[in-house]
Amino acid sequence: xxxxxxxxxxxxxxxxxxxxxxxxxxxxxxxxxxxxxxxxxxxxxxxxxxxxxxxxxxxxxxxxxxxxxxxxxxxxxxxxxxxxxxxxxxxxxxxxxxxxxxxxxxxxxxxxxxxxxxxxxxxxxxxxxxxxxxxxxxxxxxxxxxxxxxxxxxxxxxxxxxxxxxxxxxxxxxxxxxxxxxxxxxxxxxxxxxxxxxxxxxxxxxxxxxxxxxxxxxxxxxxxxxxxxxxxxxxxxxxxxxxxxxxxxxxxxxxxxxxxxxxxxxxxxxxxxxxxxxxxxxxxxxxxxxxxxxxxxxxxxxxxxxxxxxxxxxxxxxxxxxxxx
Ligand code: IPE
Ligand code: IPE
Ligand code: MG
Ligand code: MG
Ligand code: MG
Numbered sequence: 001x002x003x004x005x006x007x008x009x010x011x012x013x014x015x016x017x018x019x020x021x022x023x024x025x026x027x028x029x030x031x032x033x034x035x036x037x038x039x040x041x042x043x044x045x046x047x048x049x050x051x052x053x054x055x056x057x058x059x060x061x062x063x064x065x066x067x068x069x070x071x072x073x074x075x076x077x078x079x080x081x082x083x084x085x086x087x088x089x090x091x092x093x094x095x096x097x098x099x100x101x102x103x104x105x106x107x108x109x110x111x112x113x114x115x116x117x118x119x120x121x122x123x124x125x126x127x128x129x130x131x132x133x134x135x136x137x138x139x140x141x142x143x144x145x146x147x148x149x150x151x152x153x154x155x156x157x158x159x160x161x162x163x164x165x166x167x168x169x170x171x172x173x174x175x176x177x178x179x180x181x182x183x184x185x186x187x188x189x190x191x192x193x194x195x196x197x198x199x200x201x202x203x204x205x206x207x208x209x210x211x212x213x214x215x216x217x218x219x220x221x222x223x224x225x226x227x228x229x230x231x232x233x234x235x236x237x238x239x240x241x242x243x244x245x246x247x248x249x250x251x252x253x254x255x256x257x258x259x260x261x262x263x264x265x266x267x268x269x270x271x272x273x274x275x276x277x278x279x280x281x282x283x284x285x286x287x288x289x290x291x292x293x294x295x296x297x298x299x300x301x302x303x304x305x306x307x308x309x310x311x312x313x314x315x316x317x318x319x320x321x322x323x324x325x
Contacts, residue, residue: 063220086146115262175208210242
């Protein structure tokens with residue numbers, strides 16, 4: 001068979017993304033139809049159903065698909081979706097919760113998110129705070145009650161445990177606290193040794209952003225019964241993608257505009273955030289991204305997966321790095 005041209009491959013990938021986004025959106029709407037207390041559900045829906053790339057949900061589906069393809073009798077796409085979708089949607093709820101809290105005046109004090117007013121600008125800080133909490137807890141309820149009964153209960157218990165770990169003090173919340181603790185310390189980090197600066201940035205980024213991305217890939221694979229060797233490769237790939245994703249976000253803060261980003265650019269410099277770009281500058285951040293792209297692609301080609309099974313994971317890494325929103 002003739003190889004696809006770059007343009008054909010690109011069209012394939014954007015169709016791949018669109019189709020998965022559509023499934024995720026539809027399922028999220030279905031999970032968020034409750035109305036009591038009305039203002040709380042409105043606030044939850046406002047943030048979860050406001051677009052976004054759905055990258056984490058798609059990473060979860062894509063990891064599941066990569067593992068499924070290696071099975072002796074690969075399951076149908078629909079079976080994979082049915083098995084993974086509750087977890088993929090739960091991840092988007094946790095992510096939306098982190099964005100609501102991240103935008104609060106006590107954290108980044110941002111007025112816009114996904115091209116709309118931030119949750120607290122519409123619903124007030126109290127409801128925004130509570131909607132964020134509710135989404136975190138509801139995400140677990142969705143995994144526990146909506147994952148098909150064909151999935152082994154020990155796998156579901158592992159999902160909930162790992163999600164708690166990814167969000168909690170060792171994960172996202174811990175990373176957010178570090179992010180705040182080092183806000184204003186750009187000069188101090190710049191004058192530390194390169195190694196110390198790298199370690200600090202990696203520690204913040206891996207926790208605040210990497211932990212949920214790691215869970216996204218791990219959970220999709222786990223739900224499909226991945227072997228330890230597959231989980232191991234995906235974990236290394238996730239660490240690379242997670243770091244690359246946040247460096248790309250740091251770069252977009254200086255190169256992006258409000259229209260494409262849907263959030264106010266220039267905030268990291270203004271707030272003196274310790275980011276790859278504020279500490280090392282754009283050029284070095286781009287070089288680091290290139291290294292991470294090469295490393296991530298090589299990781300998937302180490303013989304554990306059939307190369308055809310990881311095409312979309314590779315494209316997702318490139319998308320996370322080269323995106324404009
Ligand atoms: C933004 O995440 C917050 C970070 C972790 C940098 P995304 O860029 O994935 O946000 P959405 O979901 O597409 O809006
Ligand atoms: C946010 O990082 C990370 C989480 C929400 C956990 P940022 O503060 O850089 O994200 P943006 O730039 O506001 O989207
Ligand atoms: Mg932040
Ligand atoms: Mg922020
Ligand atoms: Mg940012």
